[in-house]
Amino acid sequence: MEGERQQQVSTAAPRKGQKRKLEDPAVGTSRALQAYEFEGGDEEIRCQPPQKALDREVKAQVEVLERTFSWRESDRAAAKRATHVLAELAKNEEVVNVIVDGGAVPALVEHLQEPPPLIRDGCAAEQRPFEHEVEKGSAFALGLLAVKPEHQQLIVDAGALPLLVDLLKRHKKGPISRAVNSVIRRAADAITNLAHENSNIKTFVRIEGGIPPLVELLEFTDVKVQRAAAGALRTLAFKNDENKNQIVECNALPTLILMLRSEDAAIHYEAVGVIGNLVHSSPNIKKEVLLAGALQPVIGLLSSCCGESQREAALLLGQFAATDPDCKVHIVQRGAVRPLIEMLQSLDIQLKEMAAFALGRLAQVYLGEQYVNNATLSDVTFLVEGKRFYMHRIALLASSDAFRAMFDGGYREKDARDIEIPNIKWEVFELMMRVSSCDKGYWQDLLRAADQYLLEGLKRLCEYSIAQDVSLENVSNMYELSEAFHAMSLRRTCVLFILEHFEKISVKPGPTPLIQRIIPEIRNFFSKALRSNPRGYRP
Numbered sequence: 001m002e003g004e005r006q007q008q009v010s011t012a013a014p015r016k017g018q019k020r021k022l023e024d025p026a027v028g029t030s031r032a033l034q035a036y037e038f039e040g041g042d043e044e045i046r047c048q049p050p051q052k053a054l055d056r057e058v059k060a061q062v063e064v065l066e067r068t069f070s071w072r073e074s075d076r077a078a079a080k081r082a083t084h085v086l087a088e089l090a091k092n093e094e095v096v097n098v099i100v101d102g103g104a105v106p107a108l109v110e111h112l113q114e115p116p117p118l119i120r121d122g123c124a125a126e127q128r129p130f131e132h133e134v135e136k137g138s139a140f141a142l143g144l145l146a147v148k149p150e151h152q153q154l155i156v157d158a159g160a161l162p163l164l165v166d167l168l169k170r171h172k173k174g175p176i177s178r179a180v181n182s183v184i185r186r187a188a189d190a191i192t193n194l195a196h197e198n199s200n201i202k203t204f205v206r207i208e209g210g211i212p213p214l215v216e217l218l219e220f221t222d223v224k225v226q227r228a229a230a231g232a233l234r235t236l237a238f239k240n241d242e243n244k245n246q247i248v249e250c251n252a253l254p255t256l257i258l259m260l261r262s263e264d265a266a267i268h269y270e271a272v273g274v275i276g277n278l279v280h281s282s283p284n285i286k287k288e289v290l291l292a293g294a295l296q297p298v299i300g301l302l303s304s305c306c307g308e309s310q311r312e313a314a315l316l317l318g319q320f321a322a323t324d325p326d327c328k329v330h331i332v333q334r335g336a337v338r339p340l341i342e343m344l345q346s347l348d349i350q351l352k353e354m355a356a357f358a359l360g361r362l363a364q365v366y367l368g369e370q371y372v373n374n375a376t377l378s379d380v381t382f383l384v385e386g387k388r389f390y391m392h393r394i395a396l397l398a399s400s401d402a403f404r405a406m407f408d409g410g411y412r413e414k415d416a417r418d419i420e421i422p423n424i425k426w427e428v429f430e431l432m433m434r435v436s437s438c439d440k441g442y443w444q445d446l447l448r449a450a451d452q453y454l455l456e457g458l459k460r461l462c463e464y465s466i467a468q469d470v471s472l473e474n475v476s477n478m479y480e481l482s483e484a485f486h487a488m489s490l491r492r493t494c495v496l497f498i499l500e501h502f503e504k505i506s507v508k509p510g511p512t513p514l515i516q517r518i519i520p521e522i523r524n525f526f527s528k529a530l531r532s533n534p535r536g537y538r539p
Contacts, residue, residue: 058102083137143190230270
């Protein structure tokens with residue numbers, strides 16, 4: 001995918017626009033050279049060194065294309081064969097440069113369109129031999145050549161984009177047939193490869209009107225065409241806000257969400273990929289996707305037989321979880337936690353990373369006081385002094401390493417619905433659960449109150465809880481908080497954090513007033529440490 005898919009988490013591969021494989025893995029030169037026999041068994045070509053043979057063969061096929069742009073049956077047959085030979089050769093990436101250098105691009109681009117009508121006796125002939133076949137072969141070959149980034153712009157400059165967009169509409173010009181389906185699919189695939197990681201070409205596709213027909217093809221009867229259209233939209237949506245907006249404006253979301261429920265793994269994989277690229281760094285589109293009903297089918301994909309769909313779904317849920325606390329609660333309530341935890345046991349490293357990413361985002365959830373000891377939608381029950389206490393696993397995963405080990409590891413409680421808690425009083429357990437479910441912002445308010453009313457025990461508890469979330473992004477604010485409320489333990493945590501991450505903090509652009517402010521604190525820290533152990537002996 002156009003790679004997060006991905007700026008989402010450092011351990012995860014970034015999301016990429018899918019560069020579509022137009023055929024099975026490339027065949028070797030020896031197989032490609034079998035195509036030479038189409039020319040009638042030229043012994044001279046077959047006996048020459050491969051490089052010279054390739055040059056001769058490419059030149060011969062380009063010349064065929066240049067002289068056969070007509071509806072004559074012999075010309076169409078020769079052009080079809082020439083596009084096929086060039087496509088077979090282009091499956092070997094080592095040969096692609098030879099094909100491009102041999103002048104194949106303009107010749108192939110010309111054959112993306114129908115030749116002019118054949119005039120006989122002053123009238124246009126109705127005969128259309130090999131209709132759609134030559135255009136299909138040309139699109140296929142150009143798509144293979146576009147696998148190399150340096151050739152993408154060359155193909156676009158030759159005028160390929162408007163012709164490929166026109167091929168996307170070929171089904172509107174006559175009856176549907178296998179040939180029509182094939183030419184549309186090859187055109188969509190070629191657009192995918194041309195636009196792959198090329199922001200300018202993505203924009204050109206939109207300007208040429210390529211997005212509306214691609215969205216329309218999501219509802220096409222042929223599933224291969226659906227898949228190819230979704231793959232193209234997926235690539236066009238990645239890191240291009242104007243393309244994203246137009247895809248949504250063309251009403252693609254309802255169809256994409258239906259595709260998420262498809263039993264065809266290839267279909268729902270492409271659909272979740274499109275949606276993932278649409279919502280990436282686009283909060284407004286993210287809200288529209290959720291309002292359109294995407295959440296439940298995405299959660300359903302966590303249990304897909306397709307590992308790639310599972311990975312995409314986990315990433316997408318992580319993106320959804322960043323929207324607002326209510327969305328996190330809905331994700332938990334609709335059953336996402338258990339399959340995400342199961343994915344952590346996968347042998348697929350990327351799958352595990354995406355599951356961890358999603359769970360990490362969900363672990364920032366604040367379910368609220370109303371969900372503590374509330375049987376509604378609870379997914380775990382504790383038995384304390386013979387009484388039931390209802391909780392949510394995700395809140396416990398977020399609050400405690402012990403609970404995280406209990407639910408993620410090999411403990412018998414992992415799959416248990418009822419978990420007995422011995423040796424603790426009901427009142428103590430209830431207080432512990434309510435404190436563990438507190439919103440992180442709550443602890444700062446509580447610290448302020450504890451400092452004001454000199455509640456030192458509560459103050460230390462607040463400092464400890466706040467200190468768990470110190471990061472490069474918030475350490476400055478945390479240090480200011482510690483100064484404002486005389487929170488010495490929190491201040492010490494901030495100083496140690498700054499020392500530990502000094503290199504990362506010091507290279508940030510702009511002044512570093514925080515480091516200047518804490519210099520006295522650092523001196524004091526080392527002075528105390530040296531006084532307590534003046535000779536550096538270890539106790």
